[in-house]
Every structure is written in C-alpha cells, then in structure tokens.
Amino acid sequence: MAGVHGRDWRPRYLQLAEELRVKIMGGEMAPGTLMPSETELAESSGLSRTSVRNAIRQLREWGLVRAEQGRGTYVRAPRQRVRRRNTERYQWEKDRVLLDEGERLKTGATEHDTGLTVDDLKFHAEYSRVDADAEMAAALQVEPGTPLLRRVYWTSSRHENAPLTVSYSYLPYDLVAANPDLLDESKEPWPGGTQHQLYTLGIELDRIDDEIRARPPSPDEAELLDIDPGVSVLTVRKTSVDTTGRVVEVADVVMPGDRTELVYSHKLQRWKT
Amino acid sequence: MAGVHGRDWRPRYLQLAEELRVKIMGGEMAPGTLMPSETELAESSGLSRTSVRNAIRQLREWGLVRAEQGRGTYVRAPRQRVRRRNTERYQWEKDRVLLDEGERLKTGATEHDTGLTVDDLKFHAEYSRVDADAEMAAALQVEPGTPLLRRVYWTSSRHENAPLTVSYSYLPYDLVAANPDLLDESKEPWPGGTQHQLYTLGIELDRIDDEIRARPPSPDEAELLDIDPGVSVLTVRKTSVDTTGRVVEVADVVMPGDRTELVYSHKLQRWKT
DNA sequence: GAGTGGTCTAGACCACTGT
DNA sequence: CAGTGGTCTAGACCACTCC
Secondary structure, three states: OOOOOOOOOOOHHHHHHHHHHHHHHOOOOOOOOEOOOHHHHHHHHOOOHHHHHHHHHHHHHOOOEEEEOOOEEEEOOOOOOEEEEHHHHHHHHHHHHOOOHHHHHHOOHHHHHHOOOHHHEEEEEEEEEEEOOHHHHHHHOOOOOOEEEEEEEEEEEOOOOOOOEEEEEEEEHHHHOOOHHHHOHHHOOOOOOHHHHHHHOOOOEEEEEEEEEEEOOOHHHHHHHOOOOOOOEEEEEEEEEEOOOOEEEEEEEEEEOOOEEEEEEEEOOOOOO | OOOOOOOOOOOHHHHHHHHHHHHHHOOOOOOOOEOOOHHHHHHHHOOOHHHHHHHHHHHHHOOOEEEEOOOEEEEOOOOOOEEEEHHHHHHHHHHHHOOOHHHHHOOOHHHHHHOOOHHHEEEEEEEEEEEOOHHHHHHHOOOOOOEEEEEEEEEEEOOOOOOOEEEEEEEEHHHHOOOHHHHOHHHOOOOOHHHHHHHHOOOOEEEEEEEEEEEOOOHHHHHHHOOOOOOOEEEEEEEEEEOOOOEEEEEEEEEEOOOEEEEEEEEOOOOOO
C-alpha cells in the first residue's frame, strides 16, 4: 500500500535504501547473504547505478551491509553490542592481582567482558620504543621526548576475524625496564593484565580515569575493526594513576561504534538521616 | 613539492579533500568562511562536480564543513569538545539536593559541565504522557502500557543555536503525580535537577548506571544538534535506582559525537598492607 | 533571476575477485 | 575471463536562498 495515498516525497535513493533496510531487518535477506549487484539493483529498481550506490552508502552507514571490492555486497550480521563494564572491570583487575598465579591465569579481562573462554580468543601484540610527542607527554606528565614503551594489542574471537577492541598503551620506558619480562612482546597477553605487571614493579593503582569520545575511523582502523569508513569508532583514553599521584599508563582503546556499549555504574553516598 | 617524487595513488577526490583539510586546519580558511562553490572548485581543480562533491562529503564526515542548501558550504568552527564529567556530576547533584534553595538555584548541572553561567543558557522543555513500550517498560521494570511522564529537554548556549545535549527522560507517571509541580513543563528547568524533584517525593537515589553507545543520528537529531548526518552521536542511557532498588528514571541523553567527551573516574580500593 | 547545494542519468575506465 | 564495486565524467533538473 505504500505510496498509494500520495507520493513519497523523499529522494528515490532513500526510498530504495529504506526498502532494502526493511528486507534486511525483516529477515528476508539473512546475514551473510550476497546482495544483488549494483547493476542488477539498478535494473530492478529503474534507477541509475549512481542512485543505487547512494542507497547502498546509506545501508553502509547504518552498518547493515558490507561492500567488498570485486566480490560483492553482503548483508552484515546485526552483531550484538559487546558490553564493556569498566566500573567493575577495573576494580576486578585490581583484586585479581593479589590472587595466586594459577587462579589468575584462568581468565583475563576480555573474557570478563565477553563471557568467552581463553580458548575462544586470539591475541596479538606489538611492542616498540618511541619518544613522547607533545600530546602524549602531557597525558603522561613527562617531558616531551621521554622514551616510552608502546604496546599495540588486540583480542578477537576465534570465530570472527575482527577484533572487539584495539589498544594503544604507553608507559614510561624507565618505569617498566626494571622488569625485563615486560619488554618482551612474546609474553603477551600479560598474565593477569597491566595492573599485575605494575605490581611486580611495586606500583599500586589509586585511580583510573576514562575519557570517552566518538570519531570517524582512520582507514587502518576501519579495516582492522571490520567496519565501514562511515561508521564511527568509540574511543576510551584510560589514564592510570598510582598511589603516589604519578601517571603510570595511558592507553587509547578503540572500539567499533556499532558493536560496543560501555557501562559505568555510580554508587552514590547516602544522605545522613 | 607534493607529488613531485612519484604520483599520488589515492583517488583524486580524496586528494582534493586532503588539500582542503590542510587549508582549513592550517587556518587559511577560517571558521565561518564561505567555501568556493562546487562549480568553482570543479573548475579550479579540473575535476567534475561529482568528484568535488565526493571530496566535500569527506570534509563533512570529518565535521570540518557544513553544507547549506541554496546558500553555500561553510567552514565549521573546530568546536572544543565539551567535557561531561558524569562521575562527579551525579554525586554533586545529590549533594546539592540538601542545600537551601537560594544556594541550589545558583547553578545547574549544565553550568557544572560547561563552566557557563545561567545567563548564557537557553532552556527548552516539553512534557507529555505516554504509555511504556516494550523496551522502555523493560528498562523501567514496569508493565508495558504503564503511563509514563516523558520529558524532552535541551540546553544551549545563548551564543550558539545548537544544543550540547538533548535528553529524553521517562519516569513512571504515578510516581511524579504526587507533586503537581513536576507535571508542569513551565517549571523547567527543574530547579535543582531531577534528583531534587525526586527528593520532594521522598525518594533518595542509591545508584546511577550509564550505558554509552555511538550511532548515526536520526535526521531530526542531526538538525537539532547541528551536525552532518555522517557524524555519529554519542548516547548515554542513564538509569537511576533508588535506595529501595526501584528504577525511578530512565533518560536517554544524545550528544554530538564530534563535540563531546565523557569523563568517568574510578577510585580503586586500596590493598591491605 | 542568478547562484547554491541535492538529486539523477547514462555512460566510461579502473582494480580487484573469482573461475 | 567475466563480474564486482570504486572512481570519474558531462551533462540535466530540482528546491532553496538571496537580492
């Protein structure tokens, strides 16, 4: 009946996008399905290929389809958002530090977030030594040019190729050099997490601050996280402060905006009655 | 010298976008400047208008320019991100409830976030009575169909037309009906904020949970927040739980992704030495 | 009415993927 | 090789804004 009672005033490419959206979300085109090619859609809809491409761009921005050069356009799984519960997570990581090693190795933070076991996960890590630029120097409260240990790492499910998060972590090099294990990327994933490694250096964390932003992905990030360039990423800049007030780690965590949900919980102080 | 030592392999529309980006970020085209028209850019760059439009779409996704139908394309102010410090904010709102009224009216939460005074701000509010749909019923832990008070409100700086946040707040209607003031939208902004209004109903909050997501804006949201449809919004679903464990308010807060930074701070418990 | 961005067409060549 | 999506052209008409 659509369109019978008066013409649709929207541009025709949006009408087409809407039609396809309904088919996808209604289950008529299941996740993984190969969509009709742009040429076919142009013929079946009576539009030019340009207009069909405009419609498909909409679907891509909505995260509903994925175009692959030379192959075709596929319906994406409307992947469930991964809930990342940072409030509990940070305290949980700290509590874990003091457990014995056997207990500690059983599960890591990613498993805590996703409910997956360690066997379902693939790890990747890359270490390098860099000099602090102005921005990172300010974040770490050190002089520009200070040597830093830079760790890039991500974890992904063994059944999906794209990681759920990518982390860029920076620590003052002098700080970690006291424990050579921490300079060895083959030791990843750091058993027990960053907080435990800092513990081996005699460091206890007092506070973690998260700054959350959304922005378009870089081309590299789009590829790595398997999102369309039109889909934003969520980023968390996590700043860890130890009990002496020193910033000991700054980490930028990048996550696909269409599959992530960050959860923070605030317990409020009671009024005195 | 660009391009001298080997050709640029990127598509020409991206090269143009990059050139324009450099001009904008280098200050050569100041915020508010009217860009050359698409036709002019096509002539000066030797590209077709289609390619020029592709370049401009990039700039729009980056949040650098704003296209206005019939008028032209303007360079946008690289607006500073507004930091919204929810951790402090919620406790601060709660502490304020017990202050005397004179003290309380002086500043509200938006001023707390932005550092602006009440004279710099414009308020807008809209109340209605709606029935809970399945999703909101689950969030509020009530039966579907339960009557709710729906408040839509936003605050913007007097010197900019676009709001910094738009809130969609839902409370069980029966709960607030006990204080008729709370049903009157002309009483906005609720002096002292939601927590104070709940206090007049004998309610004390115990916990607030925030769920943060990023997603593309609806056309309405894009217009209201003055962002390009290609720029994501950040959303916070704020769930307020009182000391009896009852959910008393669910609010969806929508913010422009390119101008917002959410800050959460976690104080960690100390190890026993 | 002149100029702007938004939509749309009917072509073309390209890089990339499969067989 | 044929087929796919990515880029690009040279037009056209429209709705809208400003004068």
